[in-house]
Amino acid sequence: MAETDTSPFYITTAISYPNGRPHIGHAYEAIAADVIARFQRLQGRRVRFQTGTDEHGLKMARKAEEQGRTPSDLADEMSSYFRDMCDALNVSYDRFIRTSEPDHHRASQAIWQAMEAAGDLYLDRYEGWYSVRDEAYYDASELVEGEGDEKLSPQGTPVEWTIEESWFFRLSKYEQPLLELLRTPGFLEPASRRNEMIAFVEQGLRDLSVSRTSFDWGVKVPGSDNHVMYVWVDALTNYLTGLGYPDEISEGMNTFWPASLHLIGKDIVRFHTIYWPAFLMSAKLPVPQKVFGHGFLLNRGQKESKSLGNVTDPLELAERFGVDALRYFLMREVAFGQDGSYSPEAIVLRANAELANSFGNLAQRTLSMIAKNMDGRLEVNFSPAEADLELRNTVNDASRTLLPKAFEQLSFSTGIEDWLRAVYACNQYVDEQAPWALKKSDPDRMRVVLTILFQQLRTLAIAIQPVTPEKAAALLDQLGIPENERTYAAIDNDTWFDRLVASGFTVAPPTPLFPRLELPAEGE
Numbered sequence: 001m002a003e004t005d006t007s008p009f010y011i012t013t014a015i016s017y018p019n020g021r022p023h024i025g026h027a028y029e030a031i032a033a034d035v036i037a038r039f040q041r042l043q044g045r046r047v048r049f050q051t052g053t054d055e056h057g058l059k060m061a062r063k064a065e066e067q068g069r070t071p072s073d074l075a076d077e078m079s080s081y082f083r084d085m086c087d088a089l090n091v092s093y094d095r096f097i098r099t100s101e102p103d104h105h106r107a108s109q110a111i112w113q114a115m116e117a118a119g120d121l122y123l124d125r126y127e128g129w130y131s132v133r134d135e136a137y138y139d140a141s142e143l144v145e146g147e148g149d150e151k152l153s154p155q156g157t158p159v160e161w162t163i164e165e166s167w168f169f170r171l172s173k174y175e176q177p178l179l180e181l182l183r184t185p186g187f188l189e190p191a192s193r194r195n196e197m198i199a200f201v202e203q204g205l206r207d208l209s210v211s212r213t214s215f216d217w218g219v220k221v222p223g224s225d226n227h228v229m230y231v232w233v234d235a236l237t238n239y240l241t242g243l244g245y246p247d248e249i250s251e252g253m254n255t256f257w258p259a260s261l262h263l264i265g266k267d268i269v270r271f272h273t274i275y276w277p278a279f280l281m282s283a284k285l286p287v288p289q290k291v292f293g294h295g296f297l298l299n300r301g302q303k304e305s306k307s308l309g310n311v312t313d314p315l316e317l318a319e320r321f322g323v324d325a326l327r328y329f330l331m332r333e334v335a336f337g338q339d340g341s342y343s344p345e346a347i348v349l350r351a352n353a354e355l356a357n358s359f360g361n362l363a364q365r366t367l368s369m370i371a372k373n374m375d376g377r378l379e380v381n382f383s384p385a386e387a388d389l390e391l392r393n394t395v396n397d398a399s400r401t402l403l404p405k406a407f408e409q410l411s412f413s414t415g416i417e418d419w420l421r422a423v424y425a426c427n428q429y430v431d432e433q434a435p436w437a438l439k440k441s442d443p444d445r446m447r448v449v450l451t452i453l454f455q456q457l458r459t460l461a462i463a464i465q466p467v468t469p470e471k472a473a474a475l476l477d478q479l480g481i482p483e484n485e486r487t488y489a490a491i492d493n494d495t496w497f498d499r500l501v502a503s504g505f506t507v508a509p510p511t512p513l514f515p516r517l518e519l520p521a522e523g524e
C-alpha cells in the first residue's frame with residue numbers, strides 16, 4: 001500500500017462576474033471544483049479551496065449604470081446569490097473572495113508594484129479594440145465579421161474602438177518562458193487546448209494594456225490616481241489574495257502557493273495560461289502547477305441566453321431533483337473537458353437508473369433484509385465463499401484503484417462508471433445469491449451474504465462521497481461508520497468491522513436514499 005500523500009493542495013475556480021445571477025455553467029464549475037476538493041481531502045491532502053466573485057471592470061460598471069445603481073450595490077446583491085448557490089450545492093470552499101474587499105486591493109497593488117520593480121510596466125497610449133463582454137483587448141487580425149460591417153471578437157461579442165492613456169505590461173518579454181511553460185506536460189489540460197495557446201504565443205505577443213482611465217470602478221494604480229487596473233490584472237490576483245499575499249511570512253502563501261489547480265472554462269484559458277503566468281514571472285512568483293479548461297454546458301444543445309428564454313436557475317434544478325442527483329448527473333453525463341448538454345429528462349433518466357434503481361435500491365434492500373431477517377445484527381466469524389471474495393475484490397478495485405485514478409486525472413465520468421460497475425456487480429450478486437430464498441433453505445448463508453453486502457455498501461459509499469456528499473453521509477450514518485473513518489485509506493482498515501459489531505451496532509430499518517424522480521411533463 002502506497003503511503004498517503006498529505007501535501008497541500010490548492011484549488012480555485014474562476015471568480016464569476018456578478019453582473020447577473022448565477023447560471024448552470026457557474027454551478028457546473030463550482031461543483032466540479034468541489035468534487036476535486038472533497039476527493040483530495042479524502043485522499044489525505046491538506047486542501048484549500050477558493051471561489052468568489054470578480055466585481056470590477058467596465059462590464060459591471062455599465063450593467064450598474066443601466067440599472068441606475070452603483071456598481072458596488074449591484075455587486076453586493078449579485079455576489080450574495082453566488083455565495084448562496086455555493087452553499088446550497090454543498091460547495092465546500094474555504095474562502096469566498098470578493099474582489100472589492102480591502103485585502104484584495106492591497107494584494108493587487110502589491111503585485112503591480114512587483115511588476116513595476118521588474119521594469120515591466122510603462123506608460124503609453126492604447127489605441128485598439130476592446131470587448132466589454134469579454135473584458136478583453138483584441139488585435140484587429142483576430143476579429144470576425146458580424147452582421148452588416150459590425151466587427152466581433154473571436155468569441156462573437158461586440159468590440160469597441162478605444163483610445164486612452166494606459167499603463168502597459170511587457171508581455172512580449174515573456175514569449176520564450178511562456179512557450180516553455182505551455183509545452184510542459186500537464187501544465188495546460190486538456191491537451192487539446194494547448195496548441196491554440198502555443199500558436200497564439202508563436203505569432204508574437206504584443207505588450208498588454210493593463211490600466212484604464214475612462215472609468216474608476218477598479219483597483220487604483222499605485223502612484224497613478226487617475227488609472228484603475230485592467231480588470232483581469234486584479235481578477236487573476238485573487239488567487240494570491242486568498243493566501244495572504246503580499247505578507248512575506250504568510251502561512252497561506254508558504255503552504256499553498258503555487259496553486260495545484262486553477263479550474264476554469266475554455267473561454268478564459270488565454271488569461272490563465274499566458275497573461276497570468278507572465279505577471280507571476282515578472283513578480284518573481286512561481287506559476288501554477290496546472291490549469292484545466294473545462295467545456296461548456298449547453299441546455300438541450302443550445303447556449304443559454306435571455307433572448308432564447310432558456311436560462312435555467314441551477315437552484316431550481318437542485319430543488320426539483322435534489323442537490324446530489326444534480327451533482328451526480330453533471331459529473332457523470334459529460335466527459336470532463338468536453339462540452340456537454342443537459343435537460344430535465346436526462347437528469348431524471350440517469351438519476352433513476354443509476355442512483356434510485358441501482359445504488360439506492362441496493363442499500364434499501366440489503367439494509368431492510370438485515371433489519372427484518374437478522375434483527376439488525378451482522379454476522380461475525382464466517383469464512384467467505386469464493387463469490388463473496390470475488391465481489392469484495394471487484395468493489396475494492398473500483399473504489400480504491402479505478403475511481404481514484406480516474407478522479408486524479410479529472411476523468412470524473414470514467415471514475416463514476418467504474419464505481420457504477422461495482423454497484424451493478426453487487427446487484428447481480430444479490431440476484432444470484434437470492435437471500436430471500438436462503439432465508440428458508442440456508443439462513444446461515446443468508447446472514448453471510450447480507451453481511452458481505454453491508455460491507456460493500458460501506459466501501460461504495462466512502463468512494464462516492466466527493467460526488468454525492470449528502471447522500472453518501474446519510475448512508476454511512478445508517479451503516480454506523482464514524483465520521484473520522486470515512487477516508488479512502490480507511491477502506492483498507494481491516495479492524496473496522498469487528499469494532500463496529502463489538503460496539504453493539506444494529507442496522508435499523510433504512511430510509512430510502514434516492515427517491516425515484518418523475519419525468520417532466522410534456523413541454524417542460
Ligand code: ME8
Pocket residue numbers: 013014015016017018024025026028029054235236238263264265266267268295296297298
Ligand atoms: O469569465 N458552461 O467570469 P464568468 C460551463 N470573471 N462553464 C461556463 C459557462 C457554461 N455555459 N459559462 C461560463 C469570468 N462558464 C471572469 C473570470 S477568473 C480570474 C475571472 C465558466 O462569470 C467560465 O468559463 O463569465 C468561467 O470559468 C466561469 O464560468 C465564470 O465565468
